[in-house]
Amino acid sequence: QKEVEQDPGPLSVPEGAIVSLNCTYSNSAFQYFMWYRQYSRKGPELLMYTYSSGNKEDGRFTAQVDKSSKYISLFIRDSQPSDSATYLCAMPGYSSASKIIFGSGTRLSIRP
């Protein structure tokens, strides 16, 4: 079993729709949960991160963590064509010198 699982999509929705992107993870020691966005032919950029359980909102984006289910979500409200990108969930490992563990990424396309 992979430590982080993410549906690769592709996911295509009309402009203005609410988008839900999800990841599951297996290691209950994970504490920080991040979402990176990667546009085509660019490097990933950090979109949001949350600590432990709960919600965090930033404009049209909401990150949600449910540690009891080992499930994280990213919601995009009023989606725009400019949101079309690959979204990668990521978690730093628990040990002191560990690597960031990425999900496989979900390709999202917003249709005008």
Added chain:
Amino acid sequence: DTEVIQTPKHLVMGMTNKKSLKCEQHMGHRAMYWYKQKAKKPPELMFVYSYEKLSINESVPSRFSPECPNSSLLNLHLHALQPEDSALYLCASSWGLAGGTNTGELFFGEGSRLTVL
């Protein structure tokens, strides 16, 4: 300055060539990383430097040789590569290594797209 700058953006090389990829950041970050990314796949960690010392080598073949001349610069020396090494090579930096209470937030460059003929 919040940029990670990678050069060159594109590189085409033969299997017998020697070339280098370069990365620099001026954010004062003490950890720097090389990732390899194939199409439609997530970034795959290759090397991590922390305070200019190699901290993690993810069992990368010796035809890839990293170098960290100082805290702002990171190089990846390439020699005798194979066509399957063609990929986007991403450099990243962070304040410190991930773990414990440190998120290890990564700042990525735009990548160097490598084609090996």
